[in-house]
Amino acid sequence: MLATTLALATGAASHIFWLRHGEHHMWFPTYVQAFSATCIAGVFALAKLTDSTTWAAISTVIWLASSYLLGLLVSVSIYRLFLAPICKFPGPWQMKLSNLYFMSTTDIYSCYKRLDALHAQYGPFVRIGSNDLSIIDPDVMEVAFGQQAKASKAEWYDGPSPYDSMHTTRDKATHDRRRRTWAPGFSDKALRGYEDKVQMFNDKLVTRVREHLGGPTNITKWFNLYSFDVMGQLSFGKDYGMLDSGERHWALDLLVEGMSAAPPKPPVWFFRALLAIPGLAAGYHKFLAFCKQELKTRAHSRKGEDKDITGWLLRDFEGKPNPEEDHMLQADVRLIIVAGSDTTSACLTFLFYHLAQNPEHVQKIRDELRPLTGGDWSDKDIKNAQHLNGAINESLRMHPPVPSGLERVTNKEGMQVGNTYVPPGVNFWVPQYPMGRQEQVYERPLEFTPERWYSEPEMVKKKDAFAPFSMGPYNCIGKNLAYVEMRTLTAQLLLNFDVKLAPGEDGERLRTKTKDHFTVTPGQLDLVFTQATS
Numbered sequence: 001m002l003a004t005t006l007a008l009a010t011g012a013a014s015h016i017f018w019l020r021h022g023e024h025h026m027w028f029p030t031y032v033q034a035f036s037a038t039c040i041a042g043v044f045a046l047a048k049l050t051d052s053t054t055w056a057a058i059s060t061v062i063w064l065a066s067s068y069l070l071g072l073l074v075s076v077s078i079y080r081l082f083l084a085p086i087c088k089f090p091g092p093w094q095m096k097l098s099n100l101y102f103m104s105t106t107d108i109y110s111c112y113k114r115l116d117a118l119h120a121q122y123g124p125f126v127r128i129g130s131n132d133l134s135i136i137d138p139d140v141m142e143v144a145f146g147q148q149a150k151a152s153k154a155e156w157y158d159g160p161s162p163y164d165s166m167h168t169t170r171d172k173a174t175h176d177r178r179r180r181t182w183a184p185g186f187s188d189k190a191l192r193g194y195e196d197k198v199q200m201f202n203d204k205l206v207t208r209v210r211e212h213l214g215g216p217t218n219i220t221k222w223f224n225l226y227s228f229d230v231m232g233q234l235s236f237g238k239d240y241g242m243l244d245s246g247e248r249h250w251a252l253d254l255l256v257e258g259m260s261a262a263p264p265k266p267p268v269w270f271f272r273a274l275l276a277i278p279g280l281a282a283g284y285h286k287f288l289a290f291c292k293q294e295l296k297t298r299a300h301s302r303k304g305e306d307k308d309i310t311g312w313l314l315r316d317f318e319g320k321p322n323p324e325e326d327h328m329l330q331a332d333v334r335l336i337i338v339a340g341s342d343t344t345s346a347c348l349t350f351l352f353y354h355l356a357q358n359p360e361h362v363q364k365i366r367d368e369l370r371p372l373t374g375g376d377w378s379d380k381d382i383k384n385a386q387h388l389n390g391a392i393n394e395s396l397r398m399h400p401p402v403p404s405g406l407e408r409v410t411n412k413e414g415m416q417v418g419n420t421y422v423p424p425g426v427n428f429w430v431p432q433y434p435m436g437r438q439e440q441v442y443e444r445p446l447e448f449t450p451e452r453w454y455s456e457p458e459m460v461k462k463k464d465a466f467a468p469f470s471m472g473p474y475n476c477i478g479k480n481l482a483y484v485e486m487r488t489l490t491a492q493l494l495l496n497f498d499v500k501l502a503p504g505e506d507g508e509r510l511r512t513k514t515k516d517h518f519t520v521t522p523g524q525l526d527l528v529f530t531q532a533t534s
């Protein structure tokens with residue numbers, strides 16, 4: 001009896017005095033090992049030091065271990081339900097108990113839709129985990145992401161450790177140092193250098209679309225091949241030739257496999273446990289190996305050339321042997337591919353989904369572009385095309401390519417969001433998908449209205465809410481490049497072609513089969529392009 005009470009009390013004490021403080025997500029496998037080792041040692045000790053048989057020792061240890069876990073569980077549950085600093089925030093009670101509940105009751109690749117439904121039910125602040133909030137009050141943007149942010153990157157970013165990229169490192173000094181290395185690769189000068197290459201792929205895609213004129217074109221596939229070809233060229237100076245062959249290069253399948261291992265919302269300890277099980281995250285590891293191989297090939301060829309993004313990153317390694325062995329460089333190369341390809345192709349796919357249903361917007365864009373694009377033209381000629389930019393922004397607002405992130409943790413002072421105080425040490429998500437669909441923020445939020453971004457600004461009630469590229473020191477470094485790609489390609493396609501939904505296409509697959517892996521992979525969309533008639 002005494003032993004049982006002690007085991008229960010030790011379980012509760014390990015929560016109260018240990019697990020309740022600090023971060024533990026990286027230690028989960030160690031805790032499991034230590035617990036198992038203690039149990040095994042306990043069996044041996046009991047069998048050796050007492051008269052117990054081995055079976056009796058095993059059953060005593062199982063009983064005490066269960067009592068310990070029960071004590072732990074009861075303490076954790078009471079704390080999470082009634083005492084945690086975020087108790088006052090609304091949300092389903094099961095989510096307050098464990099982050100696993102969200103995961104087990106959500107199609108994890110549609111996480112953003114679940115968050116949207118939860119916000120519709122509970123308001124702008126929802127408790128979605130034991131220590132997790134989802135916040136879509138627009139006032140959160142500046143305090144969470146601005147220069148004077150009261151929050152930093154949360155434990156989610158430890159998922160791929162030790163392969164931390166500029167994006168996933170949680171150490172601000174390391175991030176800022178790395179960002180200085182990246183910056184020249186995204187300067188205006190560098191962008192001008194990339195534009196010719198982007199233009200080359202735009203031409204290829206226009207040619208491919210022309211070949212399918214009048215028939216159904218799986219535009220999701222073509223934008224995907226396009227964006228990967230562009231990023232291959234800009235990252236490594238390598239053409240993967242997918243727009244030429246019309247086939248997915250195996251590297252693209254690896255990217256999908258690699259991303260599938262990383263939906264946005266399993267708790268990090270769970271993700272790390274999966275990574276530790278041999279074979280379970282094979283796709284993820286294959287994708288890492290691919291990135292390393294591409295980096296190696298690039299590092300040992302054309303030394304000193306900076307014409308691609310990896311070339312700029314390699315400048316830090318001049319004179320050093322085997323830069324491909326550097327974990328952060330490997331991760332940064334992976335980051336370029338993932339961040340730069342899926343995002344732009346998703347935005348383009350959703351943009352054309354809306355344009356295909358709204359020919360008046362196609363006409364408006366075309367009318368606006370014609371006077372700007374006589375003879376040779378480039379992005380600088382169409383940069384201020386208001387309706388085109390407005391249409392792209394509408395796609396980003398309604399279908400943000402990063403729809404459910406970004407996770408942050410409040411710092412020691414906590415964080416004031418409008419009238420609501422969020423206590424210190426609380427993890428929170430700011431999902432752009434529900435953020436962009438709120439009546440309080442946008443007039444007629446479910447309508448695709450490019451004019452809200454220039455001639456009808458009253459349709460945007462809170463400007464801060466729109467941040468598909470995030471903001472502040474960790475914002476998207478590729479934002480300007482993304483706009484160059486999306487503007488020039490959209491302009492070229494619309495100057496040449498009319499577009500409508502293919503027969504039988506109603507957008508259902510795009511709306512329901514789009515997968516959220518932090519960035520989204522859109523479902524299939526078939527369109528019909530015809531020669532422009534106006």
Ligand code: HEM
Binds near residue numbers: 168400
């Ligand atoms: C429509 C297109 C794009 C969207 C919506 C987008 C969105 C975002 C967002 C929301 C973040 C912040 C992530 C976070 O805080 O966890 C981010 C970061 C980043 N993006 Fe983009 N992105 C796009 C295109 C690109 C392109 C073309 C590149 C080029 C390689 C790129 C490279 C990056 C990098 C390197 C970061 C990390 C920045 C840092 O940590 O300092 N993105 N992006």
